[in-house]
Amino acid sequence: MRAIRLGAMALAITVIASTAFAAAPPPSPLTPELIAAARKEGTVNFYTAMDLPLAEALARTFEAKYPGVKVQVERNGSERLFQRLGQEYQAKLHICDVVNSSDAAHFVRWKLDGWLVPYETPEIATQFEPRHRDPDGYFAAWRNTLSAIYVNTKLVSEADTPKSFKDLLDPKWSGKLAKGHPSYSGVVMTATHQIMTALGWSYFEALAKQKPMQLQSALDPPRKVAVGERDVGVEGTEYLAFTLIEKGNPLKIVYPTEGTPMVTSPAGIMAQAKNPNAARLFYHHIHTLEAQQLLVEQGGLRSVHKQIKERQGRTPLSEIKLLPEDPVAVERDTEMVKRRYRQIFGT
Amino acid sequence: MNGAATQAFGGRRFDPSTPVFALLALLLAALIFLPMGWLAVFSLTDRAGHLTLDHFAQLLSDDDMVRPLAVTMIVATSVALLCTLVAAPMAWLIARTDMPLARPVRLLVMASFVTPPFLGAVAWEILAAPNSGLINQLYRLAFDLGRESRLVDIYTLLGLILAIANYTFPYVFILVANGLDRIPADMEDASSILGASRWRTAARITIPLVLPAILAGTLIAFLQAMNNFGSPAIIALPAGFHTMTTKIWSMFQYPPQPGLAAAAAVPLLVITIMLLRTQHAMLGRRGYAVVGGKGGQSRLVRLGWLRWPALGFCMLVVGGAVILPYAALVLTAFAKTLTITWSPAGFGLDNFRFVFFEFSSTPLALKNTFMLGFAAATVGTVVTLVIAYVVSRRAVPGHGLLGFLATAPIAIPGIVFGVGLFFAYTHPPLVIYGTLAIMFIAFLTTELPIGFQQFQAAFRGIHIELEEASRILGASRLRALKDVIAPLIVTAVVSTWCFIFIAAIRELSAAVLLYTANTKVLSVVIYDLNENGELGSIAVLGLLLLVVTFAIIALAYRLPRAQSIPTSA
Incomplete structure (x- = not known):
């Protein structure tokens, strides 16, 4: 996994470098x-x-x-x-x-x-x-920053805590999820692209059935979970979650078993x-x-x-399994991702 | 008499003011038609500049477009009906019955009228978010319920409808209350003398007479709801749907689709113009209203024990529109954490410190907002004063055109005008996007109708004989204006200035498309803060906006009372 980690950005950069700079x-x-x-x-x-x-x-x-x-x-x-x-x-x-x-x-x-x-x-x-x-x-x-899963510890018991992206498809999370929107946030755009590459669009199609609360900013999912507006947040920034946890909010970060998007x-x-x-x-x-x-x-x-x-x-970066970054692919796919996402989630 | 006056003033000899007025007409026409022309061009051409109807075809066929249009119609219709059902009886209760506390309730309705809808929407988010909302928290606490229970959910279609209706019903209220004030008491007296009961008089005389005002109010409420951008931008997106205004805004996000945005603006424009024509037909030429012009002479209906349920009903409405949201904003402004903790340690001045000492956008936005408000109000007052004078005294040939131009912007929704201005001034020959000038043009143009209607009403009350007398006695026209007219219209000048100022400092729907980093205004800063989830800072800036607004109104109220209220978008 270490090999993939961040390697993609280097790859991306090499691709551009070969042009005319x-x-x-x-x-x-x-x-x-x-x-x-x-x-x-x-x-x-x-x-x-x-x-x-x-x-x-x-x-x-x-x-x-x-x-x-x-x-x-x-x-x-x-x-x-x-x-x-x-x-x-x-x-x-x-x-x-x-x-x-x-x-x-x-x-x-x-x-x-x-x-x-x-x-x-x-x-x-x-x-x-x-x-x-x-x-x-x-x-x-x-x-x-990472785009992990954020869980409200007051609302969700240890046993119920999701361990992976796929766990979020359990019907018990219906109406209880908050997530960021790739049309507004770069963190969400990058994370969506990585999850889409790893798990396919079918994952998002299933997630849309859970009717997650759509938020513009990647900062908002951890916030909405911390105040208890929703139980679990996805596609949001780990850094704000750290800040909220260290201020005493009932929040916990889960690094999904499939790998965590790195932004x-x-x-x-x-x-x-x-x-x-x-x-x-x-x-x-x-x-x-x-x-x-x-x-x-x-x-x-x-x-x-x-x-x-x-x-x-805080869990050190070296202990977290990460999904590969690929800015060049994101650059190429941006419009497609946004269009497809709108079709799936309706906004 | 009037005909003769026209001859004497306009017809005979060359008047040096004519070219000045012609220039003014030309300027106004450019202000309005340049953006609208560009809007038409963009809606009808593709990227290569070829003529096409593709944008309109996409608008009608793409489900992504049809759904927001349907949602908008549902929202606007529901808001209009709800506002009518609530505000018309309320206006009657306050204007025509002995309900207690009528004056404080009226003041609270005015508070709702000047509250920016986007701020109200944020406050209702704080109150009625399904899980963290204050109302739901109290509800669970009071009845010891599990966390699944909730009383209200703002992130729904119904939530959006209620949030908009809260700040739209005053339009209906004001129109109906003024309609009631204008009904001569002798009609009702006649009905009583002929033996009809008070209730029968109300049903057979009063209601039919105010029916045009009620219908006009319904139309205005529909237009306000349809063209509202702030409330759906804050509530609809988390709820998972778009209205037309938020859809148009989203077309300016990446990848931008200007042609489609222009086409999407057209239905809003067409519906607005059609409904305004209908309203015009219903109210005749008197598309303005005077608040509390002549009270006292009408009969008050005695409600008996029904006074208390009536008061309860009114308090419920103003409670939802003003009291609860304002309380939520105050609590949030002082709260230290995201969730409000009910202990002395949970409150402090942290948000105020951040907004006034750390947030680098605050000084810039304050400066821009008040500069723009001041400039738009001052120039707007002068321009509309001149136009209204010229139109009411028929001082130049073609004065009717000037009147039309000054009223035309009323038919252009804020976001549509924003789109048009964006096209008009990001292209040569005139590139003023990124300067305060484009914001100034937007605010000035959209507020022209308010000023014009105010002054037109004022001049209608001043008979031309007064001026003629002074001119016969040898005074020049300017002298006549200064000595005779000026003292009589000073109240209208002050109230117009205040109205334009208040409207300009809260404008969001055009500003959100036209601002740049250097030309941010308060409303846009609040909107951006919402995207970042900074409710505490929003509450502080929102309260600041409200305090300034109320201070201006309080100042205006110290002058002799003759305020009138704009009656349309």
Whole structure:
């Protein structure tokens, strides 16, 4: 399983690399000139799909470290963010400076369209395995999360707790499930694609008969389960579940026996950024061990930074069976998945 | 007299104001017809620019499209009937009977009227989510029931209908209450003198006389429900269905289908225009209403012991529309955790701290919202004041056209106008998408009819003799306006400004298609927060919106009373 783990992203990247891009530029050091230039610009517009309070917390640590550079966070579900960026670029509006989406396929598209600029920081070059970054330096894995099964421990007994995706098809879960929607969330899009590849559409057809509550955001299923609106949640982010559990909510994470979808959420710098220096400075910051550790500690995210320390009490990534990632296939199949999903679930 | 006045003012010599008014007419026409023209173009062409009817064919044949249309019709019809059945008797109880607490109930109806429907929908989500909803929690606690039991479920078709009806019934209420106010008391007196009982008088005289107002209210409620975007966007998706407005919005998600979105907007536009024409025919030219214009002279029906059930009925309605949702928002704003824990430790200012000190969208959205509200209200008031004056005094040739242009946007649903504006201003020659200007145009244009109707009503009350007298005495037209007319319409100016401001700061359905990261407004921020499940922050921002709204209304109420209420979409 380790071989499959994350390997697909590397594969995807190799496929693109074979087209027409030069090798990655040499890593650019963080210079006082860059900081001064960033201060002059004063703002960086950060488009992200990350949970809003976490994104704002990260922004505040950056602002504390580099006074004079403000971070304007624009949060949206990845699929809506992708559409929004497309709409803005069509109207020649280049507001976004740094972008982060939980649908790695988006970066495949943006790179091909020439929307990203190659840039690597020494931190990325030395602390992130080559398979976690674009060989041409256009983007790099920034944060990772899993799409597991979330169970309300007050409502569901130990014996009843589902162990696999297939367990959710038991009639006893009818009307008791919450799930994210791939038309809005990149995590759900990626997870849906992986589950579809592993279990086939027939699994979703059976799941639709359970009448799950449809939610736009991948953040909402763990939330709805934590407040007891539904017993079990699927296609939602593990990181929010960690945060909720550590705040004392009656929630439990189950890693399904078929394998858990892993979602890599890269970040990149826009080629047409209005604040190119602030964008680069921010890009430096978010890949530092300090920022990565914040995402893990405070946000419950996974990180592929080599020095990262996983938090006590969370199942380490190495012990979890993962489903393979394939951003290129997701890029190719997006429209088909959304159409098919709408037909099956009716929204 | 009027004919002579027209001659004296408009007919004889060249008036320098004529080109100004012509320019104004041209500008208005462009504001309205440019977006609508682009809408037509997109609905009738394919990606390559060839003429096609494919979008309409798909609209009629694809089950994915037909179902939302059917759902929309069911929702709109149910809301219209429900609102009529509830609000018409309520208006009668408050305007014509001795029911106690009539004035507080009327104020609560007005509170429901200014509550943004999307905010009401979020509040009802907090109250009536099937498992975690506060009502269901209390219900289980009170009767010691298992967790399977529930009293209400907002994520259903019925839930959506009720959530919309809560903020739509005031339209019927206001129209019927005003209709009742306009019925001369002598008709009813005559009926009593001839020996009819109070009830018989009500049934034979009062109800037939307000029937046109009731029917007009039903139509407006239908249109409001049909064109509502916020409520279904919040409730229908988790429930697993679409309405036309949410479907149109979803066509702007990836992969975008602009042609289909344009085609899907057409049925909404056509139905709205048809129903408004029907309403127009029923109410005649007086498509406006005056709240509490002349109370006091009508006879109050004595209800006897029925006063208390009547009050109970009214409290049930305003309780569902205002009291419970507002309470839910306040509790959520102060709650520390996702689930409300009923202990002092469970409440705090965490949400307020996040919204005002950590959330980087708040200052930007506040600035944009109030700037836009201020600009739209100010420019809208000036423009509609001028148009209404010109139209009511027939000051220039073609004044009728100006009046038509100022009323036309009423027939364009917010989301349809949003689609049209998006097409019109993301393409050369005029690319203003991404600036506040496009939002300004959207808000200004959609609010023109409110202002125009207000001023038209105001000018109708001021006889032209007053102006003529001052002009005969040698004053110029401007001088006559300043000294004679201005003092008489100052109330209308203030109330129009307030109406446009309040309507603009809560606009969602056009804004949701037109905003960008830099041009976010409060309503859109709240909508996005809902997608992220941040109910606490929504409650804080929603309460802020309500506080500002009520502050503006309180200010307006300190002026002499002559407010009127817009009567349509």
